Amino acid sequence: MSEQTRTVRLPVMRRVLEANDDIAAATRAELALRGIFAIDLMGAPGSGKTALLEATLRALAGRRRPAVLVGDLATRRDGDRLARWCDRVVQISTGDGCHLEAIQVRDALAQLDLDGVDLLFVENVGNLICPVGFDLGQTAKVGLFSLTEGDDKAAKHPYFVAEADLLLLNKIDLAPHLSFDRAGFEADVRLLNPSVPILDISATTGEGLDAWLTWLTDR
Numbered sequence: 001m002s003e004q005t006r007t008v009r010l011p012v013m014r015r016v017l018e019a020n021d022d023i024a025a026a027t028r029a030e031l032a033l034r035g036i037f038a039i040d041l042m043g044a045p046g047s048g049k050t051a052l053l054e055a056t057l058r059a060l061a062g063r064r065r066p067a068v069l070v071g072d073l074a075t076r077r078d079g080d081r082l083a084r085w086c087d088r089v090v091q092i093s094t095g096d097g098c099h100l101e102a103i104q105v106r107d108a109l110a111q112l113d114l115d116g117v118d119l120l121f122v123e124n125v126g127n128l129i130c131p132v133g134f135d136l137g138q139t140a141k142v143g144l145f146s147l148t149e150g151d152d153k154a155a156k157h158p159y160f161v162a163e164a165d166l167l168l169l170n171k172i173d174l175a176p177h178l179s180f181d182r183a184g185f186e187a188d189v190r191l192l193n194p195s196v197p198i199l200d201i202s203a204t205t206g207e208g209l210d211a212w213l214t215w216l217t218d219r
């Protein structure tokens with residue numbers, strides 16, 4: 001990158017992020033006014049974000065009134081999976097975008113009837129890097145790791161860990177088959193985020209989901 005490109009690009013990027021923050025702030029105010037608790041669920045591709053939401057929606061049926069936004073570059077597959085458990089689901093197609101932005105969330109919310117909704121889940125694009133930098137107007141950021149990704153991922157993604165209000169460690173059912181250093185993983189997390197709760201879960205067996213549901217309902 002030439003020196004000139006660098007000086008031109010940085011202010012442009014800053015303006016993009018400022019514009020994003022303004023829209024996110026408006027969304028946050030609107031959601032607060034409606035009493036909607038909104039979660040930005042972030043995690044690597046295949047870590048189990050949709051599986052967790054499927055299990056969560058199933059468990060909350062009849063108790064809460066959730067809505068779901070889900071971002072992917074292509075396909076409606078996750079939206080279709082989640083629509084089996086929730087009648088307010090919008091799939092956001094990002095095309096070549098590797099993260100969700102506040103404007104996409106705002107436009108997707110405009111497609112939903114939010115009357116009576118008390119909980120909003122936003123499944124971000126599978127990516128541990130840039131979703132962290134884009135405020136969506138959420139109340140809380142939840143970071144999902146899984147055992148199959150390896151125990152070094154917290155240390156390698158410091159911003160993801162530092163920004164999280166809650167960390168979930170999924171696929172705990174696979175522990176007997178993997179050599180995941182759980183204590184080392186937690187030690188890496190603690191250096192970056194001393195107080196974030198870490199919950200071990202399995203979206204497929206349901207192990208640990210009670211603690212996740214308690215965290216949700218306590219908020």
Ligand SMILES: Nc1nc2c(ncn2[C@@H]2O[C@H](COP(=O)(O)OP(=O)(O)OP(=O)(O)O)[C@@H](O)[C@H]2O)c(=O)[nH]1
Binds near residue numbers: 044048171203
């Ligand atoms: N054994 C096991 N498999 C899981 C668990 N959670 C998810 N999976 C599997 O992991 C794969 C990926 O799960 P998804 O829920 O699609 O993952 P995702 O994070 O939504 O993936 P993207 O949306 O593509 O980023 C699927 O085959 C799931 O069945 C778990 O707790 N245990």
Ligand SMILES: [Mg+2]
Binds near residue numbers: 051123
């Ligand atoms: Mg998914």
Ligand SMILES: [Zn+2]
Binds near residue numbers: 097
């Ligand atoms: Zn991105």
